[in-house]
Amino acid sequence: MGKTNPGRFFEDYRIGDVLSHAVPRTVGGGERALYHMLYPARHALYSSDEFAKSCGLVSSPLDDLINFHVVFGKTVPDVSLNAVANLGYAQGRWLLPVWPGDTLRAESEVIGLKQNSNGKTGVLYVRTTGLNQNDEAVLEYVRWVMVRKRDETAPAPETVIPDLPTTVAADQLVVPEGLDFTNYDFTLAGEPHRWGDYEIGEQIDHVDGVTIEEAEHMMATRLWQNTAKVHFDTSARPDGSRLIYGGHVISMARALSFNGLANAQMIVGINAGAHANPCLAGDTVRAWSEVLDKAETDAPGVGAIRLRLVATKGGAPFALKDDKGKYLPEVLLDLDYWALIPT
């Protein structure tokens, strides 16, 4: 038993600790094909090398959320093996495209700690960075989780709560070098709607739904080397159900949002995110979006659009919270992100 990894507990973290996460991963055309098998992903820039070339890139990079999942998966053994809940995301930015053949690894810095008043758990804040084989940062985000203490009598650390802006400022978004939407082919992309056609406050029901199977969410989660046992082992939770990795819901909802947001090609920032309720096999996932903001960029023909993406397992579109401000029970995900879209 002494050789297996028990994970870290709340009292094991110190402000400033840098955790180098294990198992680098080379990603390529296989992962890309799998992503298209697991999700109804159709954004043209991630589907076609030719389309990506017509947008100024050398070929189609790996889907933005592949990068997120690979990096997130690496953090699980060090950050969330003993987590009770995934509480939030902030300050997420995609910094460089990931190309087939690149190798990703991840590091996290402890930036906040706050013991809960019950003395049994605490909130841990980490800033995670994904790096490629040249040690260039490709992605970064802040996540905070509630973690159990190993020993409830261990002293509480000094409380440090990081100052986290509620959004990524538009001028902090990184547009991939060379990206140019001036010759963008709206017919091949699938929809005619451009940056100027979306209004702040506009809501879009993405209409389609997907009923989720155990085999699918387990394969997706394993693909990212995320091994948290609640996703795989029916004996890990009292009711025998396997909890679906929140990232599976993110990717499913994002793919469903093609229908109405086909031109919101690349995710470049995450402002906030909440996994509002658990998702289980048998649930039928649907999605709706709301335009929260718009911004210009310096790249030719490229605008930025800030979107709320909500995934549900039922209920009416556009319903989010009850009159006490609590998420409705059918809401699975409330994600606030920036995407690049042709102007």
Next chain:
Amino acid sequence: MGKTNPGRFFEDYRIGDVLSHAVPRTVGGGERALYHMLYPARHALYSSDEFAKSCGLVSSPLDDLINFHVVFGKTVPDVSLNAVANLGYAQGRWLLPVWPGDTLRAESEVIGLKQNSNGKTGVLYVRTTGLNQNDEAVLEYVRWVMVRKRDETAPAPETVIPDLPTTVAADQLVVPEGLDFTNYDFTLAGEPHRWGDYEIGEQIDHVDGVTIEEAEHMMATRLWQNTAKVHFDTSARPDGSRLIYGGHVISMARALSFNGLANAQMIVGINAGAHANPCLAGDTVRAWSEVLDKAETDAPGVGAIRLRLVATKGGAPFALKDDKGKYLPEVLLDLDYWALIPT
């Protein structure tokens, strides 16, 4: 709601319209591996680069049915989103091999329209062409579907029914450039039976069966970016079942037919096809074939064989229709195709 694609209805089509389908797709080794995971595909030419080289090709091309599924999937949003039924196929031809790294897109021309007497639906005929990144046609076929009208009072179009030969003439089949079966290795291919060993009228029971799971057919269908909701959403049909994409049955039956037709390496034509009854998860798919015709080709050592491929979910092999000429309820697929086989 105004930004999502409601699909076209019967009155939206005009003879001569050319529909450029969205979302080009680069295909490669990932898709090839997935095809082998989803189907018990074993035809050597699509399994081994070395075998393909020994047959005069530069490497193993993508499986003929991968090309069909990718092209078919692209047509769904423009052709069959409001379809009631997929009625038939004709004049299918594979025109060029697709190699790993190629990017496929698709176009369809409206070649026939006939409103049904109930005034609620009509039959739409399209000729679909799959194209690679050099705008070369790799595949073409005619499909006709029954489509709903948006407005039942819309006037009926002039009836145009295309003149469709019931078979692709053998001299119209395209043999891939360089294909040469004179040094064909029957041991590596898995069976000794050559063109001359098959007799017209001969029937072959392919023996093996595969019980189908929801996760598998959904992943297969998504892989081809076919997003018709009946395949994915348990709330889309009154009985809560998910209808299996007809192409999944085609690929499953074709793969099962290896056992008895291991040398019928490449599909080069589709003469006709009917999805006789729906297939649902839990069904055990089996297949049998009948030799319908044989023809010579100009390529060295390469013959053509015309086959009926029947997929069933039960019943006895070789039973197809009842005494009124109606497909038996256990018949899923009746496909009439041409394949290339060593002489």
Next chain:
Amino acid sequence: MGKTNPGRFFEDYRIGDVLSHAVPRTVGGGERALYHMLYPARHALYSSDEFAKSCGLVSSPLDDLINFHVVFGKTVPDVSLNAVANLGYAQGRWLLPVWPGDTLRAESEVIGLKQNSNGKTGVLYVRTTGLNQNDEAVLEYVRWVMVRKRDETAPAPETVIPDLPTTVAADQLVVPEGLDFTNYDFTLAGEPHRWGDYEIGEQIDHVDGVTIEEAEHMMATRLWQNTAKVHFDTSARPDGSRLIYGGHVISMARALSFNGLANAQMIVGINAGAHANPCLAGDTVRAWSEVLDKAETDAPGVGAIRLRLVATKGGAPFALKDDKGKYLPEVLLDLDYWALIPT
């Protein structure tokens, strides 16, 4: 019916027969990605090209068990289509790495035959070799299976039982050319434990469990072109269950063993193996290991460790057999193998 393969029966084998198995297979990045989707595989050498380079290799080779499964799958139509039971393995050695783009085929030599006293079945011993496109052996192992006779009155062959050492001697293990663990990065690999930290007799509970789904084991088995019908067809066994391919359990247990044996990077030998009880969908697979032996190698920084890997579907860790020496009913696999690990 005459064209399908009925498989060989016991009386069809002769000592010295060499069976050339059909359907060569080119393997690449797609198969690698799928392996990571199907199993929680995390050994760094098979996950990252960069990690593999830091260990002296040109890039990450295909996972050792991918090679085993591909070769094993090819033997099924000739060796085990009419097998009643898979009885054992011996003398397994990995001889050369398999790189993306390599094409594998397999041959088996009949090295033993012994008719059972009931006259209905016999035991067949074969030595199987996997070969790459240059006809170099990449893998070899001996397997014995119980095979049915077609005709119970057929005469018994002369009994030949091969002399099979119970282990592969450490000096017979082949270390891949160039492998060098002197700069091994234990942080990236995921655990600090090296060769010297493991003691003979030490037992490790790998803690994690995975509940298995039908779709997953069927896809895994198909991926290796293993088409034995008991794995796919609910009508093939009296109780309607689909038997899970024993190799699926091997790969699942090996991947689970990362937790405690993250540095046992490469399997290089199989001494013995027993599929103790059948595994069915719904079973939750867990694993434990025992250190059986240790040896040095000539490669810099590279040691060998001999491990017993046991997969279970319940019960307590480290329980293997009852007091009569029979495997406990919850034990699925008892595998005895050699792996390479940094010293």
